[in-house]
Amino acid sequence: MTTTPDELGERAEKELDRQKTFRERLHCCTAAGCQSCGGDAVKAGLKQRVKDAGLEAQVEVVGTGCMGLCSKGPLVKRESDDALFLEVKPDDAQALVEASPSLSLESRRVDMKTHPFFAGQLRIVLANAGKVDPERVESYLAAGGYSALAQALTTMKPGDVVAEVTKAGLRGRGGAGYPTGVKWQLVAKQVNETKYVVCNADEGDPGAFMDRSVLEGDPHRVLEGMAIAGYAVGANHGYVYVRGEYALAISRLQTAIKQAEKEGILGARVLDTNFRFQVEIRIGAGAFVCGEETALLNSIEGKRGEPRPRPPYPPEQGLWQKPTLINNVETFANIAPIISRGSAWFSNIGTEKSKGTKVFAVAGKTKHSGLVEVAMGTPVRQIVTQMAGGIAGGGKVKAIQTGGPSGGCVPEHLLDVPVDYESLVAVGSMMGSGGMIVMDETTSMVEIARYFMEFCMDESCGKCVPCRTGTVQMHTLLQKFCDNEATEADLDLLKKLADLLRATSLCGLGQSAPNPVMTALRYFPHEFAACMKPAAKGVHS
Amino acid sequence: MSAKVKLATVWLGGCSGCHMSFLDLDERLIELAARVEFCLSPLVDTKFKDFPEVDVTLVEGAVANVEHVEMLHTIRARSKLVIAFGDCAVSGNITAMRNNFTVDEVMNRAYRETCAVVNGVPVGDDIVPKLVPKVKPLHELVKIDHYLQGCPPSADRIWELVTALLDGRAPKLERRFG
C-alpha cells in the first residue's frame, strides 16, 4: 500500500473525526513504569466497565505513553478537562467511565496546568506522551505525525534538511552534545552508495529511562526522525539498536515499523516518492559498553561489543566501513518538530549554546520522580525542589548526580547551575543522557563513588588495559574507604589511577569512569578523609 | 675511625635462596665483615626477640603469617633503611602463589592430603604462626627504601647494592624485573 503526502492529511482528518465522536477519552499510561504497578489491570478494568455500561460509542479507553509522574502511577488522564488521576485502581473504573462522583478519586486528581511537576515543563520530545496511542499509527497521524517527513520529501532538498537541523542548533542528546547538524553534514558529504542511519537506544545509565519512554510512548516519532535523517544524508537503511531489557519498547517499535511499512511510510517508496528507507531493529545483549558508538557498530555487525579506536569516526567509516550517522533516540525525536516548526522556533528555546529542551529521568529520594522535559537553561534547583518537590519527608538535598557512571555529582550549593552542556561540565558533571539522581543528607558520597566504579568495573569490555584492570583496582581502593581501612597512600593511588584511566583508556567508558570519584573528591573531600585510618604504621610504596 | 655500619638480614616467607646467594659473595664476605657489624642474621643466629637498632636490614621473603607481620613492623621501626631482598620480598613471588587458594585449602593440602602425619592441621598459636589470608610483598605493609629483584638476586647484585649503600652512592644495578 502506498500513502501519498496528501492522503496522509486525509488519514489524520479521518482519525480526528473518529476521535470527536466520543464524549470522553480516557488515556491510560501503558509505559513500563505504570505497567509495573498495575497499569494494565486499570486499562482492562476501564475497558470492561465501558463495555458493561454499553458506552462503547461514547467513551474510548486509549493506551498511551509515559505521562511523566511515574512515582504516582498508574496514571489516567481525562481528555475533556485535562485532569490527571494518580494511583488509579481498577475499582475507580465506574467513577471514571460514568463520570459519577467519587471523593476518593477527586483527592487523587491533579491539574496538569498548575501542578508544579508539570507547570514548569516544556514538552517537545514528550509532546505526544499521554496523547498518542503508541500502538496505532492513525493516532500518531492525527497528532500531525509524519507530516514533517512529507514536508521534507516534497518541499526540501537533502541539503536544506541538513541546513535546517544545523541552524536549529540541536546537539546530541546522548550526552556529549556534539552538534547534530555538523554530524549530518559529515555523513552527507561522503560519496558512497551505501550509508546507514543508526539510532542508539542502548540506554544503560543506572536510573535513566528517557529513551525507553520515548520508544514506548511515541515510537513513530523516532522512525520519522530517522527517515528524515536518511533522506538528508543519503542513507536508505536504518538500524535501531535497543537494549534487550526493553522488551516493551522493542515490541512497540516492531509494531510501529510494521505499520509504517504497511502504510508505505517506510519501504521502497517512502510516501510514494523515490526515497527508499527501511528500518531494522537490533537487540543488545546487555552490555553497557555497546552504548558507545563504535562498540555498538561492532555489535550490529555481529562482532564482540568492543569499541574501535577513533579516528576513523563513524561518519567516515562506520557500519561495515560505510559512512554511518549515529544519533540518540531523543535526538531523533527532536527532528520532526524542527522540520515542522522551523529552526528559528527551535533555536529560540534554550541558551546560547544549548538549544531546545532536555528530558531528565528524576529518581532518588525526591517526593515525585519520573520524567521531566525542561528548556535548556532551567536551573537544576528548579527541577529538584519545585518539579520533583524536594526530598520526600522534608529532608535536605545533599547533591544530585547526572550523567550516570560517566558523570558526576553536583553539590547542593551549586544547584543553581543551569541545565546546559557547558555549565554542567564546568561544575565537573555532564549533561549525560538525562539520568538525574537526587541524594539527601543520609547518602554517603564515598559509597556512591564506589557504586558507580563497581558498575564500570562490571561493564568494562576488557579490551584495553587501563579500563579492564584500572577499574578493578580503583574499586578495591574505594571499598577500602567504605570499610574505613584506607590510608593517605591509597588516596594518592586513587588519584593517580583516575588520571591514568581518563588519559589512556580506549573509549568513553574508561575515560569517564573516574568522573563520579573525582567530583565526589572535589566536593566532599571530608567524607573521604573521615574514612581513612590514621597512618600509624608507615606509608605504603 | 668511624663506627661500623650495623647490618641485619632477616628472612620471612622465603626459601632462604637469597641468603644462599648472599653467601655466594664468597671472599667478599671478609671485605664486608671489615666494614659492617652483623647485628642479626639467620645465617649466624636465629633469635629475633631483641631486634637491635640498625642502619640497614635486608629482608628476604614475603609476609605470609602473623609473625612476619609483627617482625616486619619491628624491623621498620628499628632500621634506618629497609631493603626488599629478592623477588618474594618485592612481589610475593612463589610464596604468594598460595593466594589463589584459601588458607583452609592450603592447610588441608599441606597437612592432610599430601602428608602421612596423622596429627592433621596444627591448631593453637604457639605451634605454628597463623597464616595471613593473603601473602603480601613487603611494601604493602611498610615503606621500603630499595628493591633488589631476582630469584635469587645474584651475588654481584647484592654486592653492588650493599657497597653502594656503604659508600653513600646510588647503586648502579642492571635493571631487571622478576
Add this chain to the structure above:
Amino acid sequence: MSVKTLTIDGKMMTGVEGDTVFTVAFHNQVQIPRLCHLGGVPDVGACRMCLVEVEGRSKLSASCMTTIEEGMVVRTDTEQLREYRKLLMELLLAEGNHVCSVCVSNGNCELQDLATHLGVDHVRVPYRHPRREVDLSHERFGLDQNRCIACTRCVRTCDEVEGAHVWDMAGRGEKLHLVADLGEPWGNSENCTKCGKCVQVCPTGALFTKGSAVGEMEKDRSFLKYIVYGRERHQWVKKP
C-alpha cells in the same frame, strides 16, 4: 602514494601516506613501547603502551593506530607518558599471576623486558591473584591463562595469517579470557592446525611449547619476519 614528513621526538622523519606513527618511528630507530602491536597483523590499540602525544590533539593517540599526517609533531617519550606506561605495566603485572621465577618464558619475555625497560622496580597496586586455568589438552602446546595479558596477538595471527580462527576472547572486564573454538579444550579444537604461530607471537609465557622447563622456552623471532614479509607482499589480505 604520497610521502609525508613529520617530526617525532624532535627529529624530521618521512613515511608513506597510510603508514602509522609507530611504523615510521620504528623505521627511524625510535622504538615506542608496545605489547599488542605485531607487525604483519592488524592493530587493535588495546595495550595503550604505545600512546604518544600529538600536537594539536587533546587526547593521547595510540601510535599503532594513528596514521601520519604532513607536519605532524609527535612526542613519544615524555615524563608523563613514561609514568602512564609504568603504571599500566604495574596494573598488568598485578592483574594475572606473572611469577617470572617459575615461568617458561623467564628471561625471554616481552612483558618482563618491557617492565624492566620502563623501570618498574615494584608494583604499587595490590596483586589480584586470580584463580585461572591451565589448558594442557593440546598434544604439542599449552595455554596458561595465568600469564595471559589479553593482547589478542594470537587471535589475530591465527585468524589472519593461518586462517584457522581457533582463538577468540570470551567474557568481559576482569573475566576476559582466551578461548579455543567455542570454549573447548584446545586439544579438542577441530580448527587448530597445530602450526604453532600463536605460540611464537605470544609476548609472554601464556602460550608455550610443551616440554620446556622454567626459563627454557625461547620464542623464534624469525617467525615474526616471516609474517611481516607475507603481509608486505599481500599474501594475506585483510577481509573487507
